[in-house]
Structures are given as structure tokens and as C-alpha cells.
Amino acid sequence: MNELTPFVAQLPEGLHKPRGEEFAAEFITLLAERTARYTMGDSTSVRLETAERLAGGILYCIDLAQKSRSSGAAGSLKALYETGVREAERIKRHGKLLLRQAESIRPPVENIGFRDTLNALPAFFRAYDTTFFAQEIPGDIDYPLCHPVSESLKGAEYVCEYLRRLNVETAFLRRFSAPLLTLVYERIYLGDGGILVNLYMPVAEAALGRALAGKTVRNLLTDASDRALIRLKMNNLAEHAAKRILQQAANRVGVELGMTGGLERAYLVQTAEALLPRLLALDAEPGYRGIFASV
Numbered sequence: 389m390n391e392l393t394p395f396v397a398q399l400p401e402g403l404h405k406p407r408g409e410e411f412a413a414e415f416i417t418l419l420a421e422r423t424a425r426y427t428m429g430d431s432t433s434v435r436l437e438t439a440e441r442l443a444g445g446i447l448y449c450i451d452l453a454q455k456s457r458s459s460g461a462a463g464s465l466k467a468l469y470e471t472g473v474r475e476a477e478r479i480k481r482h483g484k485l486l487l488r489q490a491e492s493i494r495p496p497v498e499n500i501g502f503r504d505t506l507n508a509l510p511a512f513f514r515a516y517d518t519t520f521f522a523q524e525i526p527g528d529i530d531y532p533l534c535h536p537v538s539e540s541l542k543g544a545e546y547v548c549e550y551l552r553r554l555n556v557e558t559a560f561l562r563r564f565s566a567p568l569l570t571l572v573y574e575r576i577y578l579g580d581g582g583i584l585v586n587l588y589m590p591v592a593e594a595a596l597g598r599a600l601a602g603k604t605v606r607n608l609l610t611d612a613s614d615r616a617l618i619r620l621k622m623n624n625l626a627e628h629a630a631k632r633i634l635q636q637a638a639n640r641v642g643v644e645l646g647m648t649g650g651l652e653r654a655y656l657v658q659t660a661e662a663l664l665p666r667l668l669a670l671d672a673e674p675g676y677r678g679i680f681a682s683v
Contacts, residue, residue, distance in 0.1 A: 414465040419443055421466075426520055441521055448523035448542055449473050476518040479544040484513055486551035493558050496566040497573070501584040505531035512547055533557065534589040535658055556655045557588035563645050564591065564608065572608055572681040590681060592659045595645075597680035599637040605644050611683045615676040622667050630668065634660040 422442050423434055434442070449472025450465065456475045463471075487509055495502065508527055515526035523542040529550060534557060537549045561569065569591060576590040577583075594608040600621060601614035610618075622630055638660040642653045666679060 411465065415446070418446060418466050418469060422446060422520065441524070444523050445517075445519075445521045449476060449518075452476055452479075452522070452545075473518050473522065476522040476544055479548055480513060480516055480518060483544050483548040483551060486548060486555060487513070489555050490551055490558065493555065493562060495558050495561040495569075495587055496564070497561075497569045497587065499531075499585075499587055501531040502587065505529055509547070509551075516544060518544075530584060532584060532586045534586050534592070535655065535662075552651070553655070556649075556652050557586075559649070559652055560645075560647075560656070561587055561591060564606070568608055575609075575681040576678070589659065592641075592656060593663060593679055594681045595641045596634070596637050596656075596660050596663065597676075599640040599644075600633070605641050608681055609683045610676075610680040615680060615682075618667070618676065618680075619671065627664070627668075631661055631664055634663060634667075 419439070419442060422445070423439065426438075426442060427434065446469055449470075450468045451472070452475040453468040453472035456471060487506075490506055490509075494506070505528075509529070512525065512527045516522075517524070517526075522544070525543060525546055529547070531554075533550065533553050535553060537546055537553065541549055569587070572590050572594050573585075573587075576594075577585050591608065594610070595605040597610045597614065597618060598605045598607060600618045601610060602617070603610075603614065621633065625633070635657055638653070638657045641647075642656060647653050647656070663679070667676075670676060670679070
């Protein structure tokens with residue numbers, strides 16, 4: 389039992405605490421079965437690192453089963469594990485659909501990090517092992533999102549959420565022309581955005597700046613008077629009042645750009661709210677010039 393303590397502690401309390409030694413025995417048996425399967429029957433003993441990975445895969449699949457609507461809280465550990473494997477396969481299939489969408493709606497501008505990450509993701513789905521190591525992410529995902537995926541998500545769950553957010557960001561970028569996007573990147577990134585930078589954030593913030601200044605958001609660029617107006621609008625506001633103004637700006641951007649998807653709108657509101665600390669801390673000049681792309 390002592391050897392299992394680190395693994396048992398990772399599970400939801402409702403799964404293992406009421407079952408005590410029964411859980412430990414089931415887990416030992418299941419881990420031995422998976423080890424034998426992994427070694428194709430040659431042995432039930434492997435290196436500690438491999439045993440930890442196998443145990444992690446079991447725990448992850450059990451957790452997926454617990455979260456799955458198709459699974460009740462009852463059932464043997466093995467049954468929960470097998471349900472989790474099927475759930476991991478379902479998530480993997482959904483991820484492939486999200487990847488196809490990402491490949492079909494690339495941004496209007498070229499970005500090395502975006503391109504390389506998208507080109508590398510098919511290898512994840514080829515290498516992803518739902519049977520033994522469903523918690524792992526084979527391969528690298530280098531392109532940074534505006535709002536990173538929580539590290540609490542693992543395996544295909546993480547990749548699916550990454551692709552969902554990537555597609556939301558790309559859909560927003562596609563509402564603007566390549567020359568206009570390039571202007572924004574030249575002012576914010578002092579270049580064309582060809583390195584590992586997020587393409588969405590400066591464009592979304594530029595659109596929010598235009599909305600805060602009462603201007604059409606399709607232009608994206610602000611001038612000194614726009615930034616002074618924004619600072620005046622945000623000056624001496626309580627945090628909740630300032631956040632409400634930013635939420636209203638996000639809603640205005642959504643309306644003007646014809647954003648009908650709830651995910652895209654929610655992502656933009658999250659981006660607007662994340663602006664708040666910087667807007668309250670900086671002066672309009674030169675501080676806001678680093679947030680809102682300037683004329």
C-alpha cells in the first residue's frame with residue numbers, strides 16, 4: 389500500500405477513500421495487468437519511470453471516466469479505466485476535427501510559430517496512446533495562445549482545448565485584412581510577428597481600444613487623442629466599474645464585427661478583462677502606446 393500512496397492521492401477522494409484496501413488491491417491488479425500488456429506478456433516488472441507512466445495513464449483514464457456522463461460513480465476500477473480509455477478515444481476523434489478546422493481557417497498573415505505548431509499537431513494524433521499513456525502529450529506545442537490552456541488538462545483534453553482556443557483566435561483575425569494586421573504587429577512587436585508571438589492579443593486589444601474611444605473597430609489604430617480619452621474614461625474608477633466598461637467595449641466589438649459565436653465573444657470578454665490591470669497602472673502616453681497599436 390505504501391508504494392501506491394502517491395498514485396492513490398491523485399484520485400478523487402470519493403473513489404478511493406470509502407474503498408480503502410479494496411481499492412489498493414484493485415489498483416495493484418490493474419497495474420500488473422497493464423504492465424504485462426505493455427511488455428506483451430514478457431514481464432509484470434518494469435523500470436520505476438515506466439511504472440509511474442503506466443500508473444499515471446490508469447489514473448487519468450479513471451478520472452476521465454468519473455467526468456464522463458456515460459459513467460456512474462460505481463463499478464470496478466478496471467471498468468472505470470476501460471470507460472476512460474473509450475472517452476480518451478472520443479476526445480481524440482473530436483481533436484482531429486478541430487485540427488481539420490484549424491488547417492482550413494489559417495490567419496491572413498504568416499507566422500512561423502503558428503505554422504510549425506499546426507504542422508506538428510498531426511504527429512500528436514498519430515503517436516497519442518490512449519491505452520497506456522493517455523495522460524501524455526507526445527510532441528511539442530510551441531505557438532502561444534492569448535489565454536493559455538490550464539496545465540490541469542492532460543493528453544487529448546489539453547490538445548482539444550488548445551485547438552478550440554486557437555480556432556477562436558484565428559476566426560477573429562480573419563475579420564481583418566492582412567495589411568492591417570501587419571501594421572498592428574509592426575507597432576506592437578516592432579516587426580511582422582514572424583517569431584513566437586501571439587497574433588490574436590494585439591489585434592483584439594487594438595479593437596477594444598477603438599471601441600473604448602468610441603471609434604469604428606475595423607481600423608484598429610489609435611492616436612494620442614483616442615488614448616487620452618480612454619485614460620480619462622478609466623481614470624479613478626472602481627475596479628468593478630472599469631471591468632464593466634471593458635465588457636461593454638468587448639460587446640461593441642462583437643456586434644460591429646458580426647460575431648455570433650458564444651465562444652468567440654466570451655474569449656474576447658476574457659481578453660478585455662485581462663486588460664484592466666495594465667490600463668489602470670499605465671499613463672495614456674507613452675504607456676497605452678504599448679497596448680493599443682498607434683497611428
